[in-house]
Amino acid sequence: MTRTRTSIALVFVVGVLPLCFGLPKTVRAQRGSASTAPAQTTSSSATLAPESVLDNFVWLEGRWRGEWGPRVAEQAWLGPKAGEMLGVFRLAEGDKTLVTELFTLVEKSGGVDLYLRHFTPQLLPWEKSDATVLNLGKFEANKFVFENPRDGMPKRSIFTRVDADTFVARSEIIPESGDIQVVEITYHREKPAPEKPSAGSAARRKKP
Numbered sequence: 001m002t003r004t005r006t007s008i009a010l011v012f013v014v015g016v017l018p019l020c021f022g023l024p025k026t027v028r029a030q031r032g033s034a035s036t037a038p039a040q041t042t043s044s045s046a047t048l049a050p051e052s053v054l055d056n057f058v059w060l061e062g063r064w065r066g067e068w069g070p071r072v073a074e075q076a077w078l079g080p081k082a083g084e085m086l087g088v089f090r091l092a093e094g095d096k097t098l099v100t101e102l103f104t105l106v107e108k109s110g111g112v113d114l115y116l117r118h119f120t121p122q123l124l125p126w127e128k129s130d131a132t133v134l135n136l137g138k139f140e141a142n143k144f145v146f147e148n149p150r151d152g153m154p155k156r157s158i159f160t161r162v163d164a165d166t167f168v169a170r171s172e173i174i175p176e177s178g179d180i181q182v183v184e185i186t187y188h189r190e191k192p193a194p195e196k197p198s199a200g201s202a203a204r205r206k207k208p
Contacts, residue, residue, distance in 0.1 A: 052107055053107060053111050053112050053136065053139075054080050054083065054084075054085065054105060054107040054112055055080065056139065056144070057080070057085055057105055057112070057144070058079060058080055059161060059164070060077040060085065060087070060159075060167075061077050061078065061079040061085075062076070062077060062189055062190070063075070063076045063189070063190040064076070064077075064167075064187040064188065064189055064190060065187065065188055065190050066169075066185040066186055066187040066188065067185070068091070068183065068185050070093055070094075071091055071092065071093045071098065072091070072092050072093070073089070073090075073091050073185055073187070074089065074090045074091075074092075075087060075088070075089050075187060076088050083106065083107040084104055084105065084106050084107070085104065085105040086102075086103075086104055087102075087103045087104070087105075088100065088101065088102055088103075089101035089102075089103065097121045099118055099119070099120070099126075100118070100119045100120075100121060100123075101116060101117065101118050101119070102116075102117050102119065103115060103116040103117070111135065111136045112135075112136040113133055113134065113135055113136070114133070114134045114135075114136070114146045114157065115131045115132070115133055116131060116132045116133075116134075117131045117132070132148070132153070132154075133148070133150070134146035134147060134148045134154075134156075134157055135147055135148075135149060142160060142161040142162075143158065143159070143160050143161070144158065144159040144160075145157075145158050146158070146159075152173060152174030152175065152176075153173055153174075153175070154171045154172055154173045154174075155172050155173065155174045156170075156171075156172040157169070157170070157171050157172070158170040158171075158172075162186075164189075165188060165189035165191075166186065166187070166188055166189070167186075167187050168184055168185070168186050168187070169184070169185050169187060170182065170183070170184045171183050171184075
């Protein structure tokens with residue numbers, strides 16, 4: 001059962017994420033340099049340099065869907081607010097929900113930490129201790145590497161942004177015994193369905 005849960009936890013394992021050691025000097029230097037920080041695009045198509053490390057993740061806001069074999073993985077993220085981004089995750093196979101997750105990206109003085117907890121559909125927590133924590137180790141314009149300084153469950157979680165509507169989540173778990181386990185899931189943004197016209201508006205458009 002433990003091994004099964006570990007395999008499922010790989011998914012976001014972003015995990016899939018206290019020992020907050022902060023960012024290496026090279027990353028702190030990136031944070032202070034507008035030229036090395038990826039630009040964010042506002043609704044007006046203007047390009048601005050992020051004001052904080054957390055701003056580099058604003059593109060995650062929204063709903064995402066990916067597939068892991070026969071399983072469907074879904075994520076939903078709220079945008080940055082008060083130094084935090086909140087996300088939820090669900091993994092389902094057929095008509096059965098296998099696991100749900102709650103995770104946050106939290107800005108710290110040294111960078112960003114990724115916190116993660118797993119739950120059953122009845123919200124019974126898998127972890128009996130503190131939440132899993134991964135620290136942002138390094139990042140580029142479209143690649144963000146989180147590392148676990150405590151253990152290997154997971155050891156590393158990587159977000160690679162392919163384009164505005166696609167990203168790849170890679171998780172690397174190093175168990176106490178056995179081979180390293182790696183899972184990659186490609187997520188695509190789920191866009192809102194177009195609103196259907198109401199009966200009243202349809203009648204107004206109808207020619208007499």
